[in-house]
Amino acid sequence: MADAALFEFLHMEMVAELWAHHSDPGPGGTPLLTLLRQIFSREHRTSLYAVLGQKMSLSVLEGMGFRVGQALGERLPQETLAFREELDVLKFLCKDLWVAVFHKQMDSLRTNHQGTYVLQDNSFPLLIRMASGPQYLEEAPKFLAFTCGLLRGTLSTLGIKSLVTASVASLPTCKFQVVIQKT
């Protein structure tokens, strides 16, 4: 039981740490920020930094989730037989991956049979302590980025290139949309 709490706390701290730098960028910064400073006036700058910074933090979180997903994609299916088709891989994500990381199964899996899958979790563990309803809806995306990367990373190890996005209409229910990229 303690394992679940450990990961939840670590995840909370990861998000908090990456967002702590958004309030005041200071006089330093990357070459990109220096250039933008010269182009834009003061009023526009703060919001621009905030948006850029947030996009970078979201992709950092997604990248971390991706690497973890790659490793889990190797470790978890180890004893299972080979996957016969794409749907089996998605079912594996909903059952084995979700149980290993979140100690519960995905609540529903839907597909249009043309490469798009929607995975729905009605009480997502990383959101469940926050609220129950529309409160904190704007904050939810940052708590979903890591998990989107996790799904994308696991799929990548299992040979499937994808794009994963998440959406929340009302906490703690969230939907992960997986779109398979055909090369």
Place this chain on the structure above:
Amino acid sequence: MNYPLYIRSAPTENELKFHYMVHTSLDVVDEKISAMGKALVDQRELYLGLLYPTEDYKVYGYVTNSKVKFVMVVDSSNTALRDNEIRSMFRKLHNSYTDVMCNPFYNPGDRIQSRAFDSMVTSMMIQVC
């Protein structure tokens, strides 16, 4: 696209011959994988068994769920080596490869340079030869 993550042979003379055999056996592995996908029988094992026998050597294959292929070339004169021993060797390789994947300092797709992996392979080769 197949490229080697790790390749090791003993004895080290004639190494190129072993590399070549492993390379040609990849075609057989790919055949078996695609046959597996279309098979009506529930044949989804990871261990592929004897890929093809030559006069001097026996070649065994194994593929993981992540489509990573392991190929083992054994001297034909080594008749003491049984199927379940080969299976357990592949399982050890798979476990060590999984450990390499979980190492945060390892970048997936790079050549494997882990010393732990090296020493596992060494001890396995010593046991057989």
